Amino acid sequence: MDKACHLSVVLDLSPTQWHLSAQPTNPHPLSLSAFLSQLLAFLNAHIACKDENSLAVFGALPGKSVLLYASSERYREDGLEAADANTYRPFKIMDSIVMKSIQDQVDALGLPEEEEPIGLVGALTKSLCYINRVTNPGSSSGTSRSDDAAVLPDPRILIVTVSPDQSPSYIPIMNSIFSAQKLKVTMDVCKLFGSDSVFLQQAAHLTGGSYINIERPDGALQYLMMSFLPPPGIRQLIAVPTQDKIDFRAACFCHKNIIDIGFVCSVCLSSEIPIALISMLVFTAHIHLSSLLSTSTRMFYLPHEVPYKDTSTIECCTTSSSGCTASYSCCTTPYTSRRGVTPAYTCEHASEIHKYNRRDPSTGKQWCDAQWHACGSAVVGDPQYQYHHA
Amino acid sequence: MTSTESHKRHSLIQPFRAYETALSTLGRLHIIPQSSSKLSLNATFKTSLRHAITGGGASSSFGVPAEGDSRHPSPSIETLDAFALERWETILHYMVSSGAGRNPTRPSQGVLFLLQRSGLMSGVQNSSLQITSLGFQFLLHTPHAQLWELLLQYLYMAEERQMDLVEVLSFLFMLSTMELGRDYSVEHLSPTQVAMLEDLRDYGIIWQRRPQSKRFSPTRLATTLTSSSPPLPTASGGGSQGQNQGFIILETNYRLYAYTDNPLQTAVLNLFVSLKSRFPNLVVGSITRESVKKALANGITADQIISYLTTHAHPQMRKNKPLLPVTVQDQIRLWELEKNRVKSQEGYLYTAFASQADYEYVLNYAKQLDVVLWESSSRRCFFGSLEGHPNIRGFIERRTAGNA
Numbered sequence: 041m042d043k044a045c046h047l048s049v050v051l052d053l054s055p056t057q058w059h060l061s062a063q064p065t066n067p068h069p070l071s072l073s074a075f076l077s078q079l080l081a082f083l084n085a086h087i088a089c090k091d092e093n094s095l096a097v098f099g100a101l102p103g104k105s106v107l108l109y110a111s112s113e114r115y116r117e118d119g120l121e122a123a124d125a126n127t128y129r130p131f132k133i134m135d136s137i138v139m140k141s142i143q144d145q146v147d148a149l150g151l152p153e154e155e156e157p158i159g160l161v162g163a164l165t166k167s168l169c170y171i172n173r174v175t176n177p178g179s180s181s182g183t184s185r186s187d188d189a190a191v192l193p194d195p196r197i198l199i200v201t202v203s204p205d206q207s208p209s210y211i212p213i214m215n216s217i218f219s220a221q222k223l224k225v226t227m228d229v230c231k232l233f234g235s236d237s238v239f240l241q242q243a244a245h246l247t248g249g250s251y252i253n254i255e256r257p258d259g260a261l262q263y264l265m266m267s268f269l270p271p272p273g274i275r276q277l278i279a280v281p282t283q284d285k286i287d288f289r290a291a292c293f294c295h296k297n298i299i300d301i302g303f304v305c306s307v308c309l310s311s312e313i314p315i316a317l318i319s320m321l322v323f324t325a326h327i328h329l330s331s332l333l334s335t336s337t338r339m340f341y342l343p344h345e346v347p348y349k350d351t352s353t354i355e356c357c358t359t360s361s362s363g364c365t366a367s368y369s370c371c372t373t374p375y376t377s378r379r380g381v382t383p384a385y386t387c388e389h390a391s392e393i394h395k396y397n398r399r400d401p402s403t404g405k406q407w408c409d410a411q412w413h414a415c416g417s418a419v420v421g422d423p424q425y426q427y428h429h430a
Numbered sequence: 431m432t433s434t435e436s437h438k439r440h441s442l443i444q445p446f447r448a449y450e451t452a453l454s455t456l457g458r459l460h461i462i463p464q465s466s467s468k469l470s471l472n473a474t475f476k477t478s479l480r481h482a483i484t485g486g487g488a489s490s491s492f493g494v495p496a497e498g499d500s501r502h503p504s505p506s507i508e509t510l511d512a513f514a515l516e517r518w519e520t521i522l523h524y525m526v527s528s529g530a531g532r533n534p535t536r537p538s539q540g541v542l543f544l545l546q547r548s549g550l551m552s553g554v555q556n557s558s559l560q561i562t563s564l565g566f567q568f569l570l571h572t573p574h575a576q577l578w579e580l581l582l583q584y585l586y587m588a589e590e591r592q593m594d595l596v597e598v599l600s601f602l603f604m605l606s607t608m609e610l611g612r613d614y615s616v617e618h619l620s621p622t623q624v625a626m627l628e629d630l631r632d633y634g635i636i637w638q639r640r641p642q643s644k645r646f647s648p649t650r651l652a653t654t655l656t657s658s659s660p661p662l663p664t665a666s667g668g669g670s671q672g673q674n675q676g677f678i679i680l681e682t683n684y685r686l687y688a689y690t691d692n693p694l695q696t697a698v699l700n701l702f703v704s705l706k707s708r709f710p711n712l713v714v715g716s717i718t719r720e721s722v723k724k725a726l727a728n729g730i731t732a733d734q735i736i737s738y739l740t741t742h743a744h745p746q747m748r749k750n751k752p753l754l755p756v757t758v759q760d761q762i763r764l765w766e767l768e769k770n771r772v773k774s775q776e777g778y779l780y781t782a783f784a785s786q787a788d789y790e791y792v793l794n795y796a797k798q799l800d801v802v803l804w805e806s807s808s809r810r811c812f813f814g815s816l817e818g819h820p821n822i823r824g825f826i827e828r829r830t831a832g833n834a
Contacts, residue, residue, distance in 0.1 A: 125492055126490060128482060
């Protein structure tokens with residue numbers, strides 16, 4: 041806690057969502073300008089905590105992402121307000137630069153651009169790159185404030201978001217999470233408006249950060265100060281709210297839908313289903329699952345209802361109210377089973393993979409089955425597949 | 431299972447202790463008033479903190495900037511750095527060379543007085559100030575620690591000079607929040623603070639064009655008061671940039687190479703190294719028993735020598751693990767132990783007992799009191815510590831009176 045820390049803020053600047061958030065019909069409307077004044081107070085507090093603390097603010101705009109402010113850069117004084125005896129100078133510089141860049145960026149947005157998806161992933165990866173640069177100063181970065189590597193040991197990212205999840209960005213977000221884990225970056229998420237974000241929940245959980253869906257957005261400053269100001273080093277002293285329930289659902293690679301149950305290729309673990317293989321697929325996802333399977337007991341029989349013969353369409357299975365958000369599968373089943381590769385069934389609650397290889401006693405041929413195991417109290421089942429019978 | 435439990439408990443205790451320490455620190459600063467039931471910030475502190483973070487208020491606590499002046503533009507950062515460095519090194523250089531009999535530039539009277547008051551230097555008249563053992567230790571500290579040591583001393587002195595401590599402190603903190611390379615106005619300062627300007631100028635903390643100038647600029651020494659960034663960027667750089675971290679290479683054969691042309695650093699090294707040869711950018715010497723003993727005699731400890739060598743080690747040395755050769759470290763410590771071999775303790779020698787029985791009787795009594803430091807029954811004498819003397823004396827007197 042004696043060490044300096046770095047904070048990167050990723051600010052969601054989606055005009056549509058902020059407009060919706062500011063609607064007076066909301067129980068607690070919050071406009072962007074009202075929130076920015078709260079955010080600036082929070083950023084000031086972060087700078088005030090320690091003289092060496094550094095800060096970077098990234099904006100996620102429709103279709104692009106920009107660096108709004110970085111404390112390591114030197115800004116020219118021309119456009120800034122004159123010094124004032126009652127305000128700490130670095131606060132003033134930071135505040136006016138952040139406001140000015142947001143103003144510039146928002147002004148530059150054209151009308152048609154507003155419909156583009158928000159550049160959250162871009163902002164996230166930029167902030168990770170920035171952290172990588174300041175924590176590992178190379179020989180070339182002579183002007184950077186970080187004199188030695190020990191100066192910035194405690195980097196973290198705060199994502200302030202108002203937009204809903206965009207399922208196409210599942211893979212890049214997961215990749216950002218993994219790089220954040222490698223860089224030992226904590227990711228905090230502050231959800232100001234809208235329903236819970238599945239991916240960002242996972243991001244906060246996997247990097248040891250905290251995810252807060254703010255109930256009273258008009259009092260956001262209180263949440264920011266109490267939960268996101270202490271650096272990770274102090275969080276064992278100051279209790280920071282954590283999630284009691286985390287949505288671990290993933291998005292399928294083929295249609296980018298958020299699914300409860302999916303099929304994971306045991307070979308590459310992440311492959312999309314190639315179109316050329318569709319006809320060869322012996323088992324694929326079922327079409328009517330969401331209507332058929334509403335309870336976890338029905339899920340027990342799920343595999344038996346999966347057609348073994350090839351189907352012309354592939355869809356992702358989605359079940360509601362499943363006790364276990366497991367994903368399993370094998371996209372290239374005929375191939376893999378012929379080659380003796382076992383499909384893997386993973387349950388993310390237990391994060392275990394159970395694999396079984398058996399030989400059919402009568403024919404001597406290898407066949408695979410898999411056992412789903414219990415998640416909590418709900419026994420999910422023991423589906424069996426016999427691919428080569430097909 | 432038990433080991434994990436104990437580990438868990440241990441990891442729980444650590445944060446708890448840190449939490450208690452933090453609370454008690456805040457309590458002692460009166461930021462959180464003592465209360466058994468709830469924690470709440472001091473009301474004044476709360477309002478001021480809120481003002482500071484959100485901006486506004488009318489306290490002028492961050493310094494009133496001076497109006498731009500076309501005839502005298504604000505000094506450049508290089509000028510300020512050079513000024514601060516020059517002032518600061520003058521002070522240190524004066525200290526380090528006072529023992530060597532040379533006559534370097536004298537700092538101003540105020541600085542000399544402060545050095546004398548703080549016990550870093552001593553002398554009957556100002557002309558013959560001699561560095562003390564405290565002063566030698568001071569020289570081996572980091573510039574940041576040195577600066578605060580002097581300023582704390584200044585605060586003690588301010589109390590005696592009937593200056594308002596609150597104003598002195600708030601001015602120091604105001605300086606630390608100011609911006610490097612900007613002019614600030616003198617007009618809004620209180621008389622105490624104006625009086626401080628002169629002292630701070632002598633230490634190199636602020637810069638003024640003329641003593642009566644209506645404007646002043648803080649130097650890097652001032653703006654880094656409350657941070658841990660180096661207060662003197664070029665102080666130990668030996669003139670060249672990029673080397674400000676370290677310049678000393680120490681080998682296992684006790685030879686030491688210091689890449690510096692800075693006379694101050696050479697002089698500091700001279701405290702515990704016997705210097706052999708000097709080149710334009712390099713000083714070569716070796717750490718010997720005599721040189722270390724000289725330093726120890728000056729009151730410098732082995733740990734201070736080692737920590738000075740560690741903090742100023744050349745980047746090339748940083749590849750080594752451990753940084754300094756173990757042999758050299760151990761030897762410096764052994765030399766220190768050598769010095770500490772003899773320990774003196776005050777006491778009384780009891781001798782010339784009339785008979786062996788008398789001797790043993792008194793000795794027994796002294797042993798019961800646990801005050802015997804040394805005894806020799808063949809010579810019938812023992813040595814007792816100072817605090818046991820009244821008792822033993824009374825005992826002997828009572829005994830002789832009883833015999834008589």
